[in-house]
Amino acid sequence: MLAEIKGLNEECGVFGVWGHPDAAQLTYYGLHSLQHRGQEGTGIVVTDGKELKGVKGEGLVTEIFTADAMKELTGNGAIGHVRYATAGGGGYENVQPLLFHSQVGSLALAHNGNLVNVNSLKHQLESQGSIFQTSSDTEVLAHLMKRSGYSELKDQAKNALSMLKGAYAYLIMTETELLVALDPHGLRPLSLGCLGDAYVVASETCAFDVIGAEYIRDIHPGELLIINDNGLTSERFSVSSTKAICMMEYIYFSRPDSDIQGINVHTARKNLGKQLFKEAPIDADVVTGVPDSSISAAIGYAEASGIPYEMGLIKNRYVGRTFIQPSQALREQGVKMKLSPVRGVVEGKRVVMVDDSIVRGTTSRRIVNLLKDAGATEVHVVISSPPIKNPCFYGIDTATKEELIASDKSVEEIRELIGADSLTFLSVDGMVEAIGKKEENGTGGYCLGCFTGNYPTEIYPDTLQYYYQK
Numbered sequence: 001m002l003a004e005i006k007g008l009n010e011e012c013g014v015f016g017v018w019g020h021p022d023a024a025q026l027t028y029y030g031l032h033s034l035q036h037r038g039q040e041g042t043g044i045v046v047t048d049g050k051e052l053k054g055v056k057g058e059g060l061v062t063e064i065f066t067a068d069a070m071k072e073l074t075g076n077g078a079i080g081h082v083r084y085a086t087a088g089g090g091g092y093e094n095v096q097p098l099l100f101h102s103q104v105g106s107l108a109l110a111h112n113g114n115l116v117n118v119n120s121l122k123h124q125l126e127s128q129g130s131i132f133q134t135s136s137d138t139e140v141l142a143h144l145m146k147r148s149g150y151s152e153l154k155d156q157a158k159n160a161l162s163m164l165k166g167a168y169a170y171l172i173m174t175e176t177e178l179l180v181a182l183d184p185h186g187l188r189p190l191s192l193g194c195l196g197d198a199y200v201v202a203s204e205t206c207a208f209d210v211i212g213a214e215y216i217r218d219i220h221p222g223e224l225l226i227i228n229d230n231g232l233t234s235e236r237f238s239v240s241s242t243k244a245i246c247m248m249e250y251i252y253f254s255r256p257d258s259d260i261q262g263i264n265v266h267t268a269r270k271n272l273g274k275q276l277f278k279e280a281p282i283d284a285d286v287v288t289g290v291p292d293s294s295i296s297a298a299i300g301y302a303e304a305s306g307i308p309y310e311m312g313l314i315k316n317r318y319v320g321r322t323f324i325q326p327s328q329a330l331r332e333q334g335v336k337m338k339l340s341p342v343r344g345v346v347e348g349k350r351v352v353m354v355d356d357s358i359v360r361g362t363t364s365r366r367i368v369n370l371l372k373d374a375g376a377t378e379v380h381v382v383i384s385s386p387p388i389k390n391p392c393f394y395g396i397d398t399a400t401k402e403e404l405i406a407s408d409k410s411v412e413e414i415r416e417l418i419g420a421d422s423l424t425f426l427s428v429d430g431m432v433e434a435i436g437k438k439e440e441n442g443t444g445g446y447c448l449g450c451f452t453g454n455y456p457t458e459i460y461p462d463t464l465q466y467y468y469q470k
Contacts, residue, residue: 011037011038011084011112011113011114011188011253011395011396012037012038012081012082012083012084012096012111012112012113012203012395013031013034013035013037013038013081013082013112013202013203013204013207014034014079014080014081014110014111014112014169014170014171014190014201014202014203015027015030015031015034015079015080015081015200015201015202015203015207016077016078016079016080016110016171016173016178016180016200016201016202017030017077017078017079017195017198017199017200018076018077018177018178018198018199018200018227018228019076019077019197019198019199019227019229020076020195020196020198021076023046023075023076023077023078023198024044024046024070024073024074024075024078025070026078026195026200026211027044027046027078027079027080028044028061028065028070028080029207029210029211030080030200030202030207030210030211031044031061031080031081031082031207032061032062032210033204033206033207033209033210033255034082034202034203034204034206034207035060035061035082036253036255037082037084037112037203037204037253038081038082038083038084039060039082039084040058040083040084040095041056041057041058041059041064041082041083041092041094041095041096042056042057042059042060042061042064042065042080042081042082042083042095043055043056043057043064043080043081043095043096043097043110044056044065044073044078044079044080044097045078045079045080045097045099045108045110045173046073046074046075046077046078047075047076047077047078047173047174047175047176048074048075048076049075049076049175049176050175051106051175052099052101052106052107052108052173052174052175053072053073053074053075054073054097054099054108055069055070055072055073056092056095056096056097057092057095058091058092058095061082077173077178078173079097079108079110079171079173079178080097080110081095081096081097081110081111081112083095083096091134091135093133093134093135094134094135094136096109096110096111096136096138097109097110097171097173098110098134098136098138098139098142100142102146105174105175106174106175107142107145107172107173107174108171108172108173108174109138109139109141109142109170109171109172110138110170110171111136111137111138111141111168111169111170111171112167112168112169112188112190112203112395113166113167113168113169113183113187113188113394113395114137114166114167114168114393114394114395115137115140115164115165115166115167115168116165116166116393116394116457116458116459116460117164117165117166117460118137118140118166119460120460121140121144121163121164122140125140125143125144125147128147130143130147140164141160141161141164141170141172144159144160144163144164145157145159145160148160153172153174153177153179154179154224154226154235157172157179157181157224157237158224158235158237161181161224161237161238162237162238164183165457165458165460166183166187166393166394166395166457167183167185167187167188167246167394167395168181168182168183168187168188169181169182169183169188169189169190169203169219170182171201176228176229177226177227177228178199178201178226178227178228179224179225179226179227180192180201180219180223180224180225180227181219181223181224181225181237182219182220182221182222182223183221183222184221184222184238184239184240185221185240185242185243185244185447185456185457186218186219186220186221186243186244186245187244187245187246187394187447187456188203188245188246188394188395189203189204189218189245189246189249189254189258189260189261190202190203190218190219191203191204191205191208191215191216191217191218191219192215192216192217192218192219192225193205193208193213193214193215193216194213194214194216195211195212195213195214199227199232200213201219201225204254204255204258204260205258205259205260206254206255206257206258209257215259218260218261218262220234221238221240221243222236222237222238222239222240223235223236223237224236224237242445242456243445244445244446244447244456245260245261245445245446245447246392246394246396246446246447247385247431247435247446247447247448247451248357248385248392248396248450249265250263250265250268250269250272250435251269251272251293251356251357251384251385251431252293252356252357252385253293253396256269256296263435263436265296266296268434268435268436269293269294269296269297269300269356269384270296270297270299270300270303271300271434271435271436272297272300272384272385272426272431272434272435273296273297273298273299273300273301273302273303273304273354273384274300274301274303274304274434275426275430275431275433275434276297276300276301276304276354276382276383276384276424276426276430277300277301277304277305278304278430279424279426279427279430280382280422280424281305282305282352282380282382282422283350284307284349284350284351284352284378284380285307285308285349285350285351286307286308286309286310286312286345286346286349286350286351286352287301287302287305287307287308287309287310287351287352287354288309288310288311288312288313288345288346288351288352288353288354289309289313289353289354289355290313290339290353290354290355290356290367291313291314291315291339292315293356294354294355294356294384297354297356297384298352298354301352301354301382305352307352310342310345310346311342311345312341312342312345312346312351312353312371313339313340313341313342313367313370313371314339314340314341314342315338315339316337316338316339316340339367339370340370341370341371341373341374341376342374343374343375346371346374346375346376347374347375347376348375348377349375349376349377350376350377350378350380351371351376351378351379351380352380352382353367353368353371353379353380353381353382353420354382354383354384355367355381355382355383355384356383356384356385357383357384357385357388358383358387358388358405358406358414358418358425359388359403359404359405360403360404360405361405361414361417361418364381364418364420365417365418365419368381368418368419368420369419372419378421379419379420379421380420380421380422380423380424381415381418381420381422381423381424382423382424382426383423383424383425383426384426384431385425385426385431385451386425386426386427386428386431386451387406387411387414387425387451388404388406388450388451389404389406389407389450389451389453390404390407390449390450390451390452390453391404391450392449392450393449393455393459394447394449396450405417411423411424411425428448428451428452431451432446432448
């Protein structure tokens, strides 16, 4: 995907099955439904009760899991992963699930999230003799488990997980059981479902719909699920008083047909759009959204305002990850390769353009120019989130602080830079009100760190140094 088209990049997606004869095939379909969370690499590891086998590679789910590859993956348990490179960068060795073999058995790991204390943990482990085979933060858990001193897998996991800081949804599989863990703040989405007598877990509930599984519940923050042929048990490895699901899951990352904490993502985005109109009522002729994640918010804005929603921008779905890098001259017009204005819709019209966020500002400027070149008389940009002023440390690539346009520019300065006739961001309070809090056991809330600078976990100095580089 062209880097200049997207200001935000997805994290990763995980999917697991236990107790089904077609575990690998179900995982294939589950990963395909989670492809939007990562397009750089994918993998599946299966168990037949005696050994773990895996297939992985750099590419899309349909590219890696050919018919021949799937023939190698037989068993009743499987875990899979789609990856967008965050900590550790790209490369085949970092594609997950990671698979480890030893004299006492094998272990496979799949991870969505980002650890903020990974460097200090790696330094500690290397000083004790550990040798890392990847540059991924995921591998740290395997070393911590091996060095825990416990004999039972669940005790190894609980001890190791308690040392991790940051965002993580982990799937841990051996020949005979599957463990599922979510960080103490619940920063990443993770859900449990069933398909007959089999259990399934996924980053998003849309994966359940694809395979016909029934949603049971969300995984609780600090919870460790142990799934094997005897059934399912739940234990706690940590308890946190601060629950903080990533707000960007609702705004941008998750599929509209997914539910997070009982809240449908499409409905949440429509509510964001309705709240936007309350805060920024604009006299205009047409409302349009930037495909795809902003369409729901644009529909909400149109419903609240009474201004008709129209498809003013069309997405070219054939400009993808494998597209040959264009010349510099064409790269400067990269948005034209990804989006096309519909002249018949916007010509001679005052347009409200709804988008989910502004990161660097370059994409917004080019889209505004596209609409005006197509004859729009006015372009009013409304954003269904507050200004992103701070980097994310938990697995979303929001760039370093110096690259975030809102970190040192006012709304008016941003408006001038993108060439809009007006620019409005949703307020933090309005955003939270629009989504609605899902209270659970007296706790609840969201991670708003990229908007407010208040993070739910400690951020370690070496991590700060990278994201706040000048």
